[in-house]
Amino acid sequence: MREVLTNASQDFLSDVQAYSLMSWQSLTNLASGPRYFQDLLEQMDDIGVGSLPIILLSGLFIGGVMVLQTGSQFVRFGQTALTGDIVSLALVRELGPTLTGILVAGRCASGIASELGSMLVTEQVDAMRAMGTDPSRKLVTPRVLGTILVMPLLTALYDFIGLLGGCIASVFSLRLNAVEFWTRAINALDFGDIMQGMMKPLVYGFIVATVGCYKGLTTRGGTQGVGRSTTQAVVVASVLIIAADLFLTKLSLFLGDKLF
């Protein structure tokens, strides 16, 4: 039993070390050439534009659900006008970044892990190395940078569409005025809230891409292993996003108090 625990701990620490090194290298690669700008654009297109449908659809419905849930409570106190404030704050500070992160993790961490895993088991990564290309520069860095760059944009869209969904629900369900909803939603936000909402996606983007790349490039066991890596990438990235959210929220609130 003790030996099993020792081996598991060693494996875990070894994984953390390898993941940290790969992640660090993906960023330090930016300091020197060769750089793969075309690959970066392709990844931004795949991860950013490709994720738009799920981001827009889920944002619209989440915004509507939030209005229905909060509105039903505010009705009891005759304060339905506050719905815009609550939905806006919750979306921009918390739900927008986190749900975008989890949705992108579901779509892209799995995609990255399966793509790189398939390349690994069919020796395409070795072929790349054999032709003098550094897989870290060619495969990892464009995905990491691309995801980091598109995540804030996707989050901003998610927030906007969420508020639009909330507006539609509040007009039809709570009989609120659309102008009043938007006015209160915008006025409820200050600079610190927007900073908080835009800082988190940067970290989530880093987590999604690095976990996807790491799981893909450490795939073992052929096509079955690719499936396992894909599942693990989504699970690990989602859990890490939620865990990171706690610390980022605390940090944001601390910085918000100090700076804004």
Add this chain to the structure above:
Amino acid sequence: MIAPSERKTIARPATPDPLVAFDDVRIGFDEGEILRGVSFRVLAREHLVLLGETGTGKTLTLKLAAGLLRPSRGTVEVLGQQVSSMSEQELLAFRRQIGFVFQEGALFDSLTVEDNVAYRLREDGVAEDQIEPRVREILSFVELEQTLDQLPSELSGGMRRRVSIARALVNRPALVLYDSPTAGLDPVTSQSIITLILRLRDVYGVTALLATHRLQDGFALANFRFDPQTKRVVREFPSARQRPDGTIEPVTRFLVYKDGRIYFEGAPEEIAESRDSYLQRFLV
């Protein structure tokens, strides 16, 4: 078809120093040591055929020569450079001087044949207007010029191997490493791959390490020659002799692995005449 006059364009060392030298190389993994003190040399324009049963370390030898793996002990010297002690950055530059043909081709499945073959040239920053003629020339050499726009998934197994050979050869390396190039192919397709390897040797003058479990592949390399004048494969028994200009005649040697060690090293006729039971397994 590459004209014989183009032979001079191939990078080829003038000295008789070995292009590949393994010295007491050992490597192992969790399941144990796979190579246990392997030493051999390959001279310029030689073809060394690595024979052995599955799991005896043939592919490992090729990956060690390409610097894709590091030995746990011993030294690997390729093209005059100590591969076993290079940093990863140095290895990336070194690998651009060699060609590697993987067992299943390892073509990039999301790229067309043209992009696969042109990959290395683009990485080297070759101008786009020079890339297409080079790609067409090399694809024409492997008789696949018509597949430029096709994806690897649209090709047969034999065609994928030929594209892989074209990709490995596009920057005209002095050394090519073939990992079981005929594995899993039917006899006719296998013969076409071997003919291609003969052409590479006799037209381009490349040196090669060829891992295989098929002895007939090695015998074909040893007993036949591609004649660039008649553009046909002819039966001939090249011997290891030095030409007056200092270059080495094409020669094929065999290296047989058993239990992680070199069991046999020698000429084709020696292995053919051997009464050793292990060697005779490959003759059947």
